[in-house]
Amino acid sequence: MRRFVFLVAAAVAAGSAFAQPSTPAISVDTLRDVDKTLSSDAFEGRKPTTPAEEKTTAYIVERFKAAGLQPGNHGSWFQQVPMVELDARNVSPLTFTGGKAPLALGYRDQMVIATYRVTPRVDIRNSDVVFVGYGIDAPEKGWNDYAGMDVKGKTVVILVNDPDWQTPGKDGLFDGKAMTYYGRWTYKFEEAARQGAAAAIIVHDTEPAAYPWAVVRSSWTGAQVELDEKGDHLDQSQATGWIQLDQAKALFASAGKDFAALSEAAKHKGFRAVPLGVKASVSFDNAVRRSMSKNVIGILPGTTKSDETVMYTAHWDHLGHCDPVNADGICNGALDNASGVAGLVALAEAQVKAGPAKRSMVFMSVTCEECGLLGSRYYAEHPVYPLAKMVGGVNMDVLNVIGPTRDFVVSGWGKSELDDLMRPLVEAQGRVMTPEPNPERGGYFRSDHFSFAKLGVPMFDGGSGEDLVDGGVAKGHAATLDYIANRYHKPQDEYDPNWNWAGAVQDLTLYFQFGRRLADDTSSWPNWYKTAEFRGIRDRSRAGQ
Missing domain, CATH: 3.40.630.10 (Zn peptidases)
Structure with missing residues (x-):
């Protein structure tokens, strides 16, 4: 359940004429x-x-x-x-090396990590890290954050929500204040997988995410349930997860990049993904129950x-x-x-x-x-x-x-x-x-x-x-x-x-x-x-x- 209202979905064409029967009493x-x-x-x-x-x-x-x-x-x-139920165990820190100072982010408090893949072990070592802005490929809007960048086997860092989430009303390219599907974390992980990314990491920011880190931590730790389908979801990224905003800022600083400036650039059409010049590593075991x-x-x-x-x-x-x-x-x-x-x-x-x-x-x-x-x-x-x-x-x-x-x-x-x-x-x-x-x-x-x-x-x-x-x-x-x-x-x-x-x-x-x-x-x-x-x-x- 997502909120305290009655949810409805339906469709009908304008101007249609038909005989509406009387409504029997709802019991x-x-x-x-x-x-x-x-x-x-x-x-x-x-x-x-x-x-x-x-x-x-x-x-x-x-x-x-x-x-x-x-x-x-x-x-x-x-x-x-x-x-199929996947329960991540023995989760290592998410490390970033090659920058001004190495970073090691702890599970739960600084980062969460999981996988859609039905596999007993995930082990990502020295994966090049790329900042892909909002991680959107929307041809109908002339927007592609992955344009000109091959991220196969790499770790992508992604901003949550849409590029125009701070725009009042619905005047922006991505409907302004109203989130589109491109702003949802589910889409961002799906697109990263289509692009061949080894890992996809979303930067958590409470205002555009619309929920605090505590929600991310509780939702992304413990057993995760997924549909059990042919192929064991091996077409998905090896790992998906989130990092705290402050940890993302520290990562960019270590890479010699200005997080605020790049985040601002990502809001505008024509943004191009930026390699951070650092490498990511993380590993964990999976307990699998079908x-x-x-x-x-x-x-x-x-x-x-x-x-x-x-x-x-x-x-x-x-x-x-x-x-x-x-x-x-x-x-x-x-x-x-x-x-x-x-x-x-x-x-x-x-x-x-x-x-x-x-x-x-x-x-x-x-x-x-x-x-x-x-x-x-x-x-x-x-x-x-x-x-x-x-x-x-x-x-x-x-x-x-x-x-x-x-x-x-x-x-x-x-x-x-x-x-x-x-x-x-x-x-x-x-x-x-x-x-x-x-x-x-x-x-x-x-x-x-x-x-x-x-x-x-x-x-x-x-x-x-x-x-x-x-x-x-x-x-x-x-x-x-x-x-x-x-x-x-x-x-x-x-x-x-x-x-x-x-x-x-x-x-x-x-x-x-x-x-x-x-x-x-x-x-x-x-x-x-x-x-x-x-x-x-x-x-x-x-x-x-």
Whole structure:
């Protein structure tokens, strides 16, 4: 879960006319019952590949059946998701030699390091170090930080976020303050691997990263989970990691370079990568454990365009057993994301009651969102229903249980043709649609809808804001902060019988209408705006390339 709002993804074409069926009542009883059950101690926090997974996925199948769905994977309710756990051990310092003074950065406090490769040992010795600015190759923007520089076998040092992250508004080449995918650390590691880098190291800076070093340290140490696929990810860099900002400055000083000046140069088109004249070395062992998890898939087949799909998703997993608080050591994940699964079941019930649409509706509860969107990523890369025929989708990651709101907040504002098409549905509820207040945090890229967006399917991401009908922004913001501080990823994220589900029903009604429009208006086929980073992928997919 990436923030305390209801996440949605969907697509529809402008000006389309169709008959919108009446919306069946969203069952609050279903929302309460599913959430209460999945977040009970009996489900042990729903950690993938533990005995709790079997209980969790069996219960979701039971509710899908009762809702009237059919098995969604060629007669099966499940899609098997192979995973591999990599646990770095005996990590050496990350050393830089050949400069004015040697540097040795300690694991956890000064640097973190890991690998996507399924290999028992990583050993990088005397790798030439190159500063590649923001590490971006964006042909549609005429930008290539790797131009003229061969980094095969070298260690690249990369700045976090986009070159124009300090530009107010969205006026910059990379959307200014609003982070694009090029600003995300995931993209930077992917591009470094495509360029053949032996190691890719991101410089952590709290403001552009939008989170402190403590988050990096906790996320990048301990066992890391990845999809277990053919080739063992040997096409990836040998090592990926982060270094503290002060350590990066010390590295550049040792190399006789001005970190501030080079960082400024990297913000401008025409920047060229700079060899630092030093060499990097690091090594560590990997403990490898392979396992299998499951996505749960149900379908309401379409009547005339059954090969075209609209997708609803919500991740079923959470953290399992965690650090105890007041002797409670189970992270139950009642909001994150038992509530989303409850919404998924309630929507399935409503859509079945409304009858089949022209296009098929697929309902999928995915595994391992908490370990990096792995369940949704696996489906997107191994789809049961081709992405070229996937119209759009709706992703639910934490429902609103604090009451109805006057606002509807859109993440990824201005990326696709969908913004103006959602607005009439929002306004019909007497609400106002607004951009997310902190687009620089890259929230759009942190939940399961992004796995589909990354492969070209336009996704609309939005949900309840903080302007509560009862209490206004002050009360809504206080509730958000309270959840983040006191319950998010903690044992206190537990079911509360006093929750106000009216806000969830308000949003679920929107998502019912939006999904039904996508499924019934077969003349529409959405796309990204021409400037969006995913437009080319969608165009090639639709063209069958």
